[in-house]
Amino acid sequence: xxxxxxxxxxxxSGMFSYAWLMIAVPAAVAAxxxxxxxxxxxxxxxxxxxxxxxxxxxxxxxxxxxxxxxPDARAVAVPLFEWITTGSWQVSAGLLIDQLSILFALLVxxxxxxxxxxxxxxxxxxxxxxxxxxxxNLFIAAMLTLVLAxxxxxxxxxxxxxxxxxxxxxxxxxxxPSAAAAGTKAFVMNRVGDLGLTMAIMTMLALFGSSxxxxxxxxxxxxxxxxxxxxxxxxxxxxxxxxxxVPLQAWLLDAMEGPTPVSxxxxxxxxxxxxxxxxxxxxxxxxxxSAASTxxxxxxxxxxxxxAWIGTSKDDIKKVLAGSTxxxxxxxxxxxxxxxxxxxxxxxxxxxxxFFKANMFLGAGSVMHAMDDDVNMRHYGGLWKVTRITxxxxxxxxxxxIGFPGFAGYFSKDHIIEAAxxxxxxxxxxxxxxxxxxxxxxxxxxxxxxxxxxxxxxHVHPHESPKLMTVPLIILAFFxxxxxxxxxxxxxxxxxxxTGAHVQETSLVPGPIGWSTxxxxxxxxxxxxxxxxxxxxxxxxPASANPFTVAGRNDLFGDAVNNAVVVQxxxxxxxxxxxxxxxxxxxxxxxxxxxxxxxxxxxxxxxTGQVRAYALTMMIGVLLVGAVMILTQLG
Amino acid sequence: MSPDNYLYLAxxxxxxxxxxxxxxxxxxxxFMSVELMLNAANLAMVAFALARGGLDGQVATFFVMVVAAAxxxxxxxxxxxxxxxxxxxxxxxxxxxKL
Numbered sequence: 001x002x003x004x005x006x007x008x009x010x011x012x013s014g015m016f017s018y019a020w021l022m023i024a025v026p027a028a029v030a031a032x033x034x035x036x037x038x039x040x041x042x043x044x045x046x047x048x049x050x051x052x053x054x055x056x057x058x059x060x061x062x063x064x065x066x067x068x069x070x071p072d073a074r075a076v077a078v079p080l081f082e083w084i085t086t087g088s089w090q091v092s093a094g095l096l097i098d099q100l101s102i103l104f105a106l107l108v109x110x111x112x113x114x115x116x117x118x119x120x121x122x123x124x125x126x127x128x129x130x131x132x133x134x135x136x137n138l139f140i141a142a143m144l145t146l147v148l149a150x151x152x153x154x155x156x157x158x159x160x161x162x163x164x165x166x167x168x169x170x171x172x173x174x175x176x177p178s179a180a181a182a183g184t185k186a187f188v189m190n191r192v193g194d195l196g197l198t199m200a201i202m203t204m205l206a207l208f209g210s211s212x213x214x215x216x217x218x219x220x221x222x223x224x225x226x227x228x229x230x231x232x233x234x235x236x237x238x239x240x241x242x243x244x245x246v247p248l249q250a251w252l253l254d255a256m257e258g259p260t261p262v263s264x265x266x267x268x269x270x271x272x273x274x275x276x277x278x279x280x281x282x283x284x285x286x287x288x289x290s291a292a293s294t295x296x297x298x299x300x301x302x303x304x305x306x307x308a309w310i311g312t313s314k315d316d317i318k319k320v321l322a323g324s325t326x327x328x329x330x331x332x333x334x335x336x337x338x339x340x341x342x343x344x345x346x347x348x349x350x351x352x353x354x355f356f357k358a359n360m361f362l363g364a365g366s367v368m369h370a371m372d373d374d375v376n377m378r379h380y381g382g383l384w385k386v387t388r389i390t391x392x393x394x395x396x397x398x399x400x401x402i403g404f405p406g407f408a409g410y411f412s413k414d415h416i417i418e419a420a421x422x423x424x425x426x427x428x429x430x431x432x433x434x435x436x437x438x439x440x441x442x443x444x445x446x447x448x449x450x451x452x453x454x455x456x457x458x459h460v461h462p463h464e465s466p467k468l469m470t471v472p473l474i475i476l477a478f479f480x481x482x483x484x485x486x487x488x489x490x491x492x493x494x495x496x497x498x499t500g501a502h503v504q505e506t507s508l509v510p511g512p513i514g515w516s517t518x519x520x521x522x523x524x525x526x527x528x529x530x531x532x533x534x535x536x537x538x539x540x541x542p543a544s545a546n547p548f549t550v551a552g553r554n555d556l557f558g559d560a561v562n563n564a565v566v567v568q569x570x571x572x573x574x575x576x577x578x579x580x581x582x583x584x585x586x587x588x589x590x591x592x593x594x595x596x597x598x599x600x601x602x603x604x605x606x607x608t609g610q611v612r613a614y615a616l617t618m619m620i621g622v623l624l625v626g627a628v629m630i631l632t633q634l635g
Numbered sequence: 636m637s638p639d640n641y642l643y644l645a646x647x648x649x650x651x652x653x654x655x656x657x658x659x660x661x662x663x664x665x666f667m668s669v670e671l672m673l674n675a676a677n678l679a680m681v682a683f684a685l686a687r688g689g690l691d692g693q694v695a696t697f698f699v700m701v702v703a704a705a706x707x708x709x710x711x712x713x714x715x716x717x718x719x720x721x722x723x724x725x726x727x728x729x730x731x732x733k734l
Contacts, residue, residue, distance in 0.1 A: 609730030615656045
């Protein structure tokens with residue numbers, strides 16, 4: 001079955017040789033928007049939208065060509081240029097358009113186009129709209145570089161590019177100190193992950209002499225287990241940073257300081273899933289090391305529970321969704337760590353999650369738009385009557401994420417739970433519990449936002465958003481409904497050459513695990529309805545001594561742990577170094593200087609200014625010289 | 636001819652000049668003592684030249700005299716300037732060169 005995997009990608013021809021335009025056009029538009037300044041203020045955003053739609057249309061063309069080709073001719077290599085040539089080292093930059101990367105390209109450009117259009121409405125009154133769209137296009141270009149690269153070094157360029165775009169967009173409202181700090185936090189925490197990825201790439205270059213995916217995949221089966229584990233864990237560290245997995249999760253909740261379309265595009269649908277992509281792309285290495293793949297499963301399990309836990313206790317609608325994103329990416333990581341059983345499901349869930357989470361984030365943006373940018377769900381309630389389109393589209397996303405039968409998440413998440421049970425009961429039970437908590441916090445969000453009593457603040461007059469914002473919502477809601485059924489039977493066969501053989505049979509009829517999942521989900525909904533639907537919601541979150549609630553409200557003390565484990569020791573170390581510098585190095589130099597000062601003060605006293613004293617000194621000198629000369633003559 | 640007596644005289648004059656420079660405070664007197672030392676050296680050189688029958692010492696003496704004449708011009712004008720500003724020619728009073 002794995003014969004297809006060893007096939008080399010075919011050379012690019014026809015349409016495929018223009019694949020680089022997908023990256024080049026958004027990058028060029030980003031540069032133009034940034035360089036040409038105010039003259040583009042009024043129309044610049046439409047250029048940005050056009051650039052992404054253009055990339056999307058190329059991706060669709062490439063995808064349909066792949067669909068028409070036989071399975072062994074679907075992976076296409078597009079060499080671009082020689083990047084680094086020094087002695088025996090040659091790194092060429094190129095694109096690899098295979099079954100995996102084209103799905104990502106479609107997701108990034110497709111959801112990206114919708115979010116660009118939505119942003120035209122959402123950011124209509126922002127003075128710096130042109131800059132916002134330039135950054136969004138920069139992000140699209142970088143993300144496409146990341147997923148279309150044919151080797152890890154080019155991938156790393158994209159990886160850093162999306163990190164930069166994420167930083168710029170989280171801190172977009174830089175006049176708010178909290179936004180500026182959140183951007184910095186995301187950037188710094190991502191550096192920790194990037195360190196892992198960098199070291200993994202260096203190790204690969206040292207071991208294989210190349211970082212191309214084909215070369216690494218070909219060499220991986222002969223890899224020493226120690227090195228396989230090392231590279232695997234380093235890659236996992238990189239993935240944790242970018243995908244906000246425990247222990248590098250703390251930045252994602254703060255990243256909600258950015259404009260909501262950014263949260264939808266970067267911090268839900270695309271960038272944060274790059275870690276999953278990295279793990280799936282490096283599956284040949286993870287298959288060689290059970291330790292590394294177990295670590296991926298553990299990280300996935302821990303994060304899916306931690307994210308869900310945070311989601312249950314937040315009042316900020318965006319932070320609930322951010323916790324939910326963490327949790328769902330935890331599911332993907334879990335699936336990616338399960339081995340060949342799970343790769344396709346990880347990507348499957350990634351795609352469906354891209355639809356329904358982007359949908360819900362944009363929906364949350366629409367609600368905030370209606371509520372004068374208030375994010376506190378305790379000030380919402382009863383919104384279904386005034387924002388009907390937002391409500392219905394959000395409901396589609398809600399049903400998709402909790403895994404209501406027939407909706408997108410039902411297919412992708414249930415497969416992951418089944419695959420988890422197949423590999424390890426513990427992982428399976430974790431995933432099952434996670435599904436129950438997901439149902440709980442999403443029901444809580446729905447009830448507090450759209451149903452129940454009106455708890456609006458004064459002077460707030462909710463209204464439905466303009467068409468520019470609702471049409472993308474409707475399209476995304478549509479895919480939240482049918483996305484799962486559309487890809488369910490197809491995705492495993494499609495991804496097989498890129499991710500290895502599948503052993504899991506997917507059926508539409510739920511098995512015992514499917515039934516128990518539904519049961520758990522129903523219990524989660526019922527519990528949430530009983531707590532939040534049956535009684536009035538207090539306007540201020542009630543004080544609670546329940547340790548679970550307290551921990552959840554404080555993001556599971558992620559910041560406190562970071563402070564205690566990293567920040568404080570680093571501060572102590574730098575304080576120690578400063579003290580060392582002041583007290584030892586500076587003191588040494590100062591001491592030497594004062595010795596010379598003292599010496600010269602003493603020497604200075606010889607200069608009395610008395611002419612006669614000088615004459616006496618000269619006389620003594622002459623006498624001494626004379627005496628020496630005479631004595632040596634005598635000798 | 637033996638230069639001994641000339642040399643004794645020269646040594647005596649030089650010693651007097653040296654002591655004069657070191658113990659007298661009046662700049663003019665100190666200056667005269669310096670001249671005395673120069674001329675003691677001149678005398679020694681002339682005596683040696685005579686004893687050796689060469690002209691080198693005598694030529695050198697002329698150079699010393701010319702330089703001494705120039706030096707007197709500079710030295711006296713400095714002393715006069717100091718006198719004008721400080722109303723004194725005491726060398727001990729002019730001690731501005733110290734730090």
